[in-house]
Structures are given as structure tokens and as C-alpha cells.
Amino acid sequence: MLDYTNKTAESVWTRCLQFIKDNIDEQAFKTWFEPIVAIELTTENALYIQVPSKFFYEWLEEHYVKILKSALIKELGHNARLLYKIRMENTQGNKQPFTEQLPSSQREPVKTQELDVPIQTKNPEIKNPFVIPGIRNVKIESQLNSNYSFDNFLEGESNRLGRSAGMAVANKPGGTAFNPLMIYGGVGLGKTHLAHAIGVEIKDKHPDKTVLYISAEVFTQQYVDSVRKQTRNDFIYFYQLIDILIVDDIQFLSGKSGTQDVFFHIFNYLHQNGKQVILTSDKAPVDMQDIEQRLLSRFKWGLSAEIQHPDFETRVNILKNILYRDGVEMPQEVIEYVAKSIKSNIRELEGAIISLIAQSSFNKREITLELAKSVVDKFVKNVKREISIDYIQKVVSDYFKLDLDTLRSKSRKRNIVQARQLAMFFAKKYTKASLANIGSQIGDRDHATVLHACKTVDNLLETDKQFKAFFEDINNKLSI
């Protein structure tokens, strides 16, 4: 007969932990056993332990129940019982967290009346109390676009790093140093395409893995909904089930502290458990604004790969690939003309060639250099025509989170002056307006002020790295 008089929940659990620690790897021990608190040892030989979430409980039951059983039998004998108390985060608007009690599957399930908040009474039809309805065994649609594959993501100097890191990740998701893999770069350069291609390749090579592609915007909406519907925990559990999480346009989380917080926890959980995270962003982590430091530092853990503007050769290859896909032939000089005319946005490049194909087939005209010139020039002009001084002021003020009146005000605050000078510089670069005209629209200044602004911007680009990063960001937003 065992003597329980000197045993406490803590002492029993400490010895169990020693046994468990010797039998599982260190990371798993840290993740799954260190957060557990021993609560009570009853005279009926039942040990209560407290775990932080239902998911945690489920994970222990699924992966570690044998070792828990062995440890417990060793300490308390064959009639030992293990019971969990789940300390739930408050989602009901009450200040206090609440607890839920559940038995371990290795023992006879505890009868309903013994539970504080018995899961069986909520879901009487569920035979196995260890399946959380709607959470386990759900098939998750990956939301991947199979048209975006590695095969049609053409390689060039501009994307080589991201493409090969993406390939490495697809071969061994969660098993490379590239975790998270952050793909960043300007508008229309292929970030989304590459992110999908990695996911598609993983699904192909590892069909058993759960992959999810989601834009940061949809993730945010889902999170806000879950808070409104008081299902925040379900939201978190759902994301904890993913093996490869791809979040597009992560900069969208900027300034959204609640969503950043929940993403931080999901990220940590996935990372600690060897799951792969892939992120895209329109800027490098170092240049992201209004994203918490702790999140930024995690973004830098893996690899940040920039996608740059494609060089001429890559642009030609991309165009040829589209023509091949659509079964259209075009003279080399026409292809080269298009590639020379549109340099900094692959989406625009695609748009121009498609519009050229359309023009020639509607009007039954042969595709000549002359036709290409008229179509592409119009195309380029149309895109450029959208840039007005008002538009530039809007982009600049949005970027610095200023309102338009502040940008145009007489304020001499350094950040406002710099924003105003950038707006003037871009107005000179992208519009045909005179210096006087630019000055009168941006804060009622004279032409000398605009000239001075342009010179200052030129100087700062040479001397101030941070300023240069702002400049390039805004330029990417404005340029085609």
C-alpha cells in the first residue's frame, strides 16, 4: 500500500516531470510540460494538473498520454488518475479567467457530476470527450491558387534568393533555417505568386500537411469577428492546427495592436512546434511602421528575401512565357519594346502585353512594332495620367499618417517638412506642372520653395538611409 501522507501534488508532479524530461526532447518538454501547474492530489489518488488551454490539453492527450501514464503509475501506483483543469482565457467579458475540468483518456472518464464545467453536458452526442467538435480532424481548405506555381514563376536576378529559399522551404517545411520566410518587395513584383507557389509545391510534395494561405486583411477580419462573437479561443485553436501558414501583406497589421497580439501568439506556437510560417510584405521588417518590436524581431528570425525590380532579360522571359501560354506569336523586337517600356511592375507588364494581343485580335491587325508602340504608349500614359499632384499628396500623407491639411500647413516640424518636400519632389518628377503650380497646390508656397525642396530631397537621399527608405517606398507606390 502506498503511503500518501508525505506526498503533495507538487512533489508528485516534480518527480513525474523528472521522468518525463528524461524521455522526451528538451523543446517539447519546455513547450508542453513547463507551463503545467500541479493543483491538487486527492486521497482517491487523483492528481489535478492545470493547463493553459483546451488545445493544450488535447495535444497532451494525443501525444504524451503514454508517458504521462507511465510517470503517474511510477509515482502513485496503478490506480492513479490524472485530471486536467483548463484555465480558460476570459472571453465572456468577465474579469476572471474560468476553469474547465477534464479527465485523462487513460483513466475512466470522470462522471459528469464531478466536473465543474463538463464538456460532455455541452456536447452529449460526442462519445470521445477528447475530440473538440469543429476543431479536430477538420479539413482545412488551403486557399491556394494553383495557377501560381514555381513552373510559371520565372527566375531572374531580382527574385533568385526568394525563389530558391522558397524551394528549400517547400522541400522541408519547418525544417530549414528559413522560418519564418519573409518575402518583401514593391507592388506587383510577384510576392503573392511566390507565396502561393511555395504552398502549392508543399501540397504536392507533402499532401498530409495542412497548408493555409490567408491575406493579413482577411486574418484581421476573422479575428475581429471572433472577438465580436466571443470565439477568440476557437480562432486561435484553428490557426494552431496549421502546419504551413502563409500570410500575405503582413504590413496590413500595422497599427492593429489586437491582431498583432493574437498573431504573435499563433506565430510563437507554430514556430515552437516546428511549423512553417511564410510572410509577404511590401517592405523589409526594418522599415515596417507601427508593428510591435517583439513581432518585428520574430520576423527577422528566419530569412528576409527581397524581390527587386526584374531586369530586362527577366521581363522578356516573363512576356515570352505569357505568349507561349496563350499560344500567340510576336516578333522579338515587339517583345523587347514592351519589356523596355515597362520596368517596375510585372502586373503592368502583363497588362500591356494582354492589351496588345487584344488590340491585334479585335482589329485583325498584325502585331508590328508600330502597333506595339501605339498600344503600349497609350497603356503607359493611361497609367501615368492617374498621377496628379492631389494623388501624390494623398499617397505621401497616408504613408506618414498625416492628414492633408497638416501636410499643406506652415508647420516647421521636421517630419512634416520632410513629407511636404517629398510631395513636392514627386510632383516635379511625375507631373508636368510648373514649380510655381506645384508650390501653389502644396501649401501655397512659391517656386523657390519647391526648388529648395527638390534639392533637399536629393541631398537627403545621399546622406540619410532612413529617408531614402521612405523615398523608395513612396516611389514604389507611385511609379508603374
Ligand SMILES: Nc1ncnc2c1ncn2[C@@H]1O[C@H](COP(=O)(O)OP(=O)(O)OP(=O)(O)O)[C@@H](O)[C@H]1O
Ligand atoms: N517571376 C515571375 N514570373 C512570372 N510571372 C510573375 C513573376 N513575378 C510576378 N509575376 C506575375 O505578376 C503579377 C503580379 O504578381 P503578384 O500579384 O504576385 O505581385 P505582388 O508583389 O504580390 O503585388 P502586390 O504588392 O500588389 O500585392 C502576377 O500575375 C504574377 O503571376
